[in-house]
Amino acid sequence: MNTKITTAAGVLALLATLSVVTPAQEPPTQIMARSQEAFLAAGNDMVARIAMKLINKAGKERLRDLTMLRRDLETGHQKYFMYFHQPADVRAMTFMVWKYPGRDDDRWLFVPAIKLVRRIAADDSRSSFVGSDFTYEDISGRDIELDSHTLLKEEAVAGTPCYVIESVPTSGSAGEYGRKLSWIAKDSWLPLKEEYYDRRAQLARVFTADEVQTIGGHPTVMRRTMRDVKREHRTEVAFESVRYDVGLAEALFAERYLREPPAEWIR
């Protein structure tokens, strides 16, 4: 009995010491987790109208105009719903993702011309999202544990102090990149810049957060660009409207609404 109390007291003391001694600096994995939370999971839910411009080397533009609904569930589960307004060829298509930490996501696509709901197989880390420079993983987040993270230095991006984190896929995980550098803003935890290097250590893609606004208390990247350095192709994304915590029901993320998109949210 006594020994148990002593042990418990010792553990408590140790914990107290740790919390006092822990430096203000957070471990890099923690920084990445916080960044992902701020970047991809702000609020309990979100409704956004998003315009993606796909711009090729010759300057020719293609447009992907969509509404995205997101709801966060317990322990990292997220549900996404997308409705495509443009271009005409994919108009009224809907797309749903149930995202799970640590295992394959479930994805469904509804093809309105034949009223068909089908499951989509995609390689998260490599498959392009709707022909853009973003992968599925860029859109909904890569599992933090798939990489080992190191804090390299601190550096400002356009006057904002940032942590610079290096992420390297741990052996066995098939990431599309060999190494990624992220500039994470110390104030908002948003990634302001990312550099993706391929397995031959050459710069492949560059992400930049071009405009940040605070919406409903959440710093939000309103304009962003992903540039494919080698192919001289880029994707510019503009959030034309964003609302958080509007009270999206979990029931919205179901086959019913894939087939019959919820009019109140898809305007």
Place this chain on the structure above:
Amino acid sequence: MKLAGDSVGRAVVGILLITVVTQPAAAQETALHGFVQANYSVRVSETRPTDPRGDFLLGDQRLELEVARASESGRVRAYAKADFIHDAVDGDARLDVREVFLTLTSSRLDVRLGRQVITWGVGDLVFINDVFPKDWTALIAGQPLQYLKRGSDAANVNLYLGPISAQIVAIPFFEPDLLPDGTRLTGFTPFPGRPTREVKPAQRIEDTELALRVYGRVGRFDAAAYAFRGFWGSPPGMELDGDEAVRFYPGLAVYGASMQGAFAQGIVSLEAGFYDSRDDPDGRNPAIENSQLRALVGYQRALGDNLTVGAQYYAERVLDHEHYRLTLPPSFPARAQTRHNATLRVTRLFNYQTSQVSLFVWGSPNEEDYYVNPEVRHSLSDEVWIAVGANLFGGPRASTFFGQFDRNDNVYVTARYSF
């Protein structure tokens, strides 16, 4: 190729179009969309049927218009889609009312009334529990995939009860599948050279087709159970009445289930169904298909960034095969008790998904017939795409599923501008 175009449909489309034109801008949203499409195909088979019209299977030029409108509350929605077609092969102009329906929604119930396309099941071009009308002539001749599905004039009631949902479809107006009729496209007929008369089920209340789907999640899989009571959409029953061949649509009931979900870094699909041939319960009537068991297993996976591969195994087992063999007229080709099928689909995207090369192969190892569909598709812009492909059929016997279409081998081109 027959196309539906009834006067009620015309009226509804007309009214909706007038609504669009007369609607003041920025009032309630009425969406008008569609496309203009040119779609040609030419027969390339070695042996060509002696068709006086020549070699073209499709000379299809069409405008598709789609109108959608929702009430202020969003609880009532109207939708109409019609194709205005000029067929250069026949020199005909036609209207095809693809869909015209109203959708009424409430918290746990959606009701959709009107002509509508309904698609069930998890197969890739393999349909077990999807008993809704199909236009196989469209697929064979080289039209885009969407024309494989035809509308049903139906009431479609959907109930959402939390983890379980149910869909009940009532189709009072039977529509058969469209199959090659020996004019532009050729296929197997047990009574060649005879005039054929078609007898459809009467439009009586008791002959209304009913289809039920109950679905939800089982673990990490999408699961569904199905039941259907109606008629064989294809193949039809065939019998002789004097000198005439009669094509009719015997009673059918189908009971089945499907599962689909993420598995082994891909998507696995399972589906099975029991086809109860209601008008030939013991399989002794050679004019009517016997009861059958059908089962499918499929697997689809992305390999790398832009390549997707899907494979399926599908089996169709004829029940009471002994009775079928005993009653089959001696001159008729007998088929195997179980037809085995394997399909493979490979799709590769290029250049930021603006170009796509795909290959679909469907073969039967025991009946030795096949269907091959290579296609190249390129988007010139967000609005315009063009596709070139081929439909190739073959097999040693003209009575098998794909062997019968051997003389319809074709090369097709489709160009579409969407707005």
